[in-house]
Amino acid sequence: MAGGREPVIAGIGLSDYPRAPHLDSTQHLVLAARRALEDCGMRKSDLDGYIGPVGGTGMGLDDAASMAEYLGIDHRYIDGTMVGGSSFEFHVQHGAAAIRQGLCDSILIAYGSDQLSRRGRTLGTGGFVSGRQRVGGSAQYEAPYGNSLVGAYAMAAMRHMHEFGTTSEQLAEVAVGVREFASLNPDAMYREPITVDDVLSSKLVADPLHKLDCCVISDGGGAVVMTTAERARDLRQPPVWVLGAAGRQTHWQIGQMPDFTTTAAASCGPEAFAQAGVGPDDIDTLQLYDSFTITVVLLIEGLGFCARGEGGSFVAEGHLRRGGRLPLNTDGGGLSACHPGMRGIFLLIEAVRQLRGQAGPAQVPGCRLALACGSGGWLSCIGAVILGAEAP
Amino acid sequence: MEVRAPGPGGWDRPLPRPDAVSAPFWSAAAEGRLLIQRCGACGQRQFFPRALCRACGSEPEWEEASGRGRVHTYTVVRQNHASPFRDQLPYVVAMVELEEGVRMMGNLTGVPPERVRIGMPVRCYSVLADEGVGIPMWEPDHSRPA
Numbered sequence: 171m172a173g174g175r176e177p178v179i180a181g182i183g184l185s186d187y188p189r190a191p192h193l194d195s196t197q198h199l200v201l202a203a204r205r206a207l208e209d210c211g212m213r214k215s216d217l218d219g220y221i222g223p224v225g226g227t228g229m230g231l232d233d234a235a236s237m238a239e240y241l242g243i244d245h246r247y248i249d250g251t252m253v254g255g256s257s258f259e260f261h262v263q264h265g266a267a268a269i270r271q272g273l274c275d276s277i278l279i280a281y282g283s284d285q286l287s288r289r290g291r292t293l294g295t296g297g298f299v300s301g302r303q304r305v306g307g308s309a310q311y312e313a314p315y316g317n318s319l320v321g322a323y324a325m326a327a328m329r330h331m332h333e334f335g336t337t338s339e340q341l342a343e344v345a346v347g348v349r350e351f352a353s354l355n356p357d358a359m360y361r362e363p364i365t366v367d368d369v370l371s372s373k374l375v376a377d378p379l380h381k382l383d384c385c386v387i388s389d390g391g392g393a394v395v396m397t398t399a400e401r402a403r404d405l406r407q408p409p410v411w412v413l414g415a416a417g418r419q420t421h422w423q424i425g426q427m428p429d430f431t432t433t434a435a436a437s438c439g440p441e442a443f444a445q446a447g448v449g450p451d452d453i454d455t456l457q458l459y460d461s462f463t464i465t466v467v468l469l470i471e472g473l474g475f476c477a478r479g480e481g482g483s484f485v486a487e488g489h490l491r492r493g494g495r496l497p498l499n500t501d502g503g504g505l506s507a508c509h510p511g512m513r514g515i516f517l518l519i520e521a522v523r524q525l526r527g528q529a530g531p532a533q534v535p536g537c538r539l540a541l542a543c544g545s546g547g548w549l550s551c552i553g554a555v556i557l558g559a560e561a562p
Numbered sequence: 563m564e565v566r567a568p569g570p571g572g573w574d575r576p577l578p579r580p581d582a583v584s585a586p587f588w589s590a591a592a593e594g595r596l597l598i599q600r601c602g603a604c605g606q607r608q609f610f611p612r613a614l615c616r617a618c619g620s621e622p623e624w625e626e627a628s629g630r631g632r633v634h635t636y637t638v639v640r641q642n643h644a645s646p647f648r649d650q651l652p653y654v655v656a657m658v659e660l661e662e663g664v665r666m667m668g669n670l671t672g673v674p675p676e677r678v679r680i681g682m683p684v685r686c687y688s689v690l691a692d693e694g695v696g697i698p699m700w701e702p703d704h705s706r707p708a
Contacts, residue, residue, distance in 0.1 A: 292644075295641040296642035299576045300644035300645045300646075301574065301575075301644075302573065302574060302575070302576070302577060303577070304576075304577055304578070304579040305577065305579060306578070306581060308610060310579060310580075310584060311578070311609075311667065313575075313578070314575050314576055314577065314691070314697045315655050315669050316653065316655065317639065317655040317667065318642050320641070321637045321639045324637035325635045325636060325655070325657060326635070328636060329680070332635070373640070374638070376639050376640060376655075377640070379637075425610075425666070425667040426610075430634075430635050430657070
C-alpha cells in the first residue's frame with residue numbers, strides 16, 4: 171500500500187565542518203537537528219521519537235535519555251543503540267521498524283562531535299589509555315600492548331594482503347577516488363587531487379597503512395528526520411524510502427575478530443538486499459564507511475559487489491570512481507572530507523542528497539538506489555541501509 | 563613459560579584490573595603458566611576468559627596452554643602519542659594463534675619489525691608487571707620450523 175506507513179527519510183541536516191572550534195558536541199548535534207527540521211519543514215514539536223548517541227570524545231557518549239531531555243522531545247519511542255560509527259545505520263533499521271509498527275510517526279536521529287577542536291588528531295594514534303593506568307573489562311587483555319586504533323585496522327589489512335595478495339597500490343586507489351569527489355566539495359578538509367604514489371609515500375602509521383590510507387579527523391554533526399510516507403507528502407523535500415536495513419555484529423574488540431578478512435557485511439548485506447528486493451547490480455551509488463582504505467575493500471566484498479578476496483582488483487578497475495558504475499563516497503568521505511570519530515550519519519545524508527538529485531557537481535546521473543553501509547567499533551558491527559528515490 | 567622482570571623503570575604501561583574471572587589468568591601468568599579456558603560441556607576453547615562458555619553457555623574450566631603459537635596477523639605501530647608508547651616506537655602488535663586454536667593479542671619482541679612474517683612460530687614469556695600480574699609477551703621460537 172503506497173503512501174501509508176512506509177518509513178522514509180524526509181529531512182537531512184549537516185552541522186559545520188571540518189573545523190568548528192566555536193561549537194561543542196552538543197551544539198553540533200543541535201545545529202544539525204535544526205537544519206534537518208528546516209530542510210523538511212517539520213516542527214520540533216512534531217517529533218515523537220528520538221534515537222542517538224552524542225558522539226564527542228572518542229567512544230565516550232552521552233545517553234539518549236539525557237539528550238532527549240536536553241532537546242525537549244516528548245517521545246513515544248527512544249533508542250540509544252551504540253555500536254560505534256555504524257550506530258546510525260542501526261538507528262535507521264530500528265526507526266523504520268518502529269514507524270512501520272506504529273510505535274511512533276516522526277523520529278530524529280542526530281550526532282555531533284567536536285573531536286578535532288577538543289582533542290586534536292590523536293584519535294587513531296593513541297589517546298585511549300596511557301601510563302600505568304588500570305584497565306578493566308574486556309579491554310584489559312589488549313591495553314598492555316599499545317595497539318592503536320589504526321593498528322587494529324592495519325592487522326586486518328595485513329591479513330587480507332597475506333590471504334589474497336591485496337596490494338598497497340590497490341588500497342591507495344580507494345583514497346585517490348574518494349579524494350576526487352572531495353575536490354568537488356567546498357567543505358571537504360582536503361581537496362587537492364592525490365595519486366597512488368602520494369598515498370604510498372605518506373608516512374606509515376601502522377604497517378601496512380599509510381597516513382593517506384586513514385580518514386581525516388574533523389569536527390562535524392549530522393541529523394536525519396524519519397517519518398511515514400503519508401506524513402512526508404506534506405513536507406518540503408522528496409522523500410527517500412528505506413527499502414532495507416539490517417545490522418549484524420561479529421565481535422567488539424579487534425582481538426576477538428573471528429576472521430580478519432570477513433566482516434558482518436556478509437550477513438547484513440544480503441539481509442538488507444532481500445528486504446529491498448534488489449541486488450548489488452541495482453545500486454547506483456555507494457556510501458561506505460571509509461575510516462580506512464581497507465574498510466572499503468572489506469565492505470564491498472562482504473556486501474557482494476565482488477567475490478571475497480577480489481576487493482583490491484575491483485577497486486583498481488575503477489568501478490568506484492567518479493564516472494564508474496558504483497561511485498563511492500561522493501561527498502569526499504571520511505578519507506578526505508569529514509570524520510569526527512563516527513561517520514555513519516554522513517553516509518545516510520549523502521545517499522539522500524544523491525537520491526533527491528541535489529548533489530550538484532557530484533551528482534550521480536539517474537541515481538535511484540543507494541546503499542549506505544557503516545562499520546562500527548573495530549570492523550565489529552556492520553549496518554547496511556538500502557535507500558530508494560521511489561516508493562517500493 | 564619464562565617469567566621475566568620488567569625493564570629498569572618497572573612496568574610503565576597500562577595494566578589489567580583483575581576481576582573474579584580474570585585474576586587467575588593474570589596470577590598464573592605471573593607464575594609462568596599460560597591459561598586458556600576449555601568448556602567441560604562442549605569442549606570449545608576460548609580466550610579471553612569469561613564467566614560462561616561463549617559457544618554453549620556452560621561454565622568453562624581453566625586449561626594450561628603450551629605457550630607455542632604462530633603469528634596470525636600483525637602490525638608495526640609507528641605512531642602512538644600516548645605515553646609511554648611514544649618513546650618505544652616502533653613496536654609489533656600481533657595476533658598469535660596458539661597451538662590450542664585460540665588467539666591472543668600480544669607484542670612480538672626480539673625480532674626486527676621488518677622480519678616479522680605471518681605464520682612465524684613464536685613462544686610465550688611473561689613479564690612481571692605487578693604483584694599477581696604477569697603480562698604474556700611473545701618472541702620468535704627458533705626451535706620450530708618457519
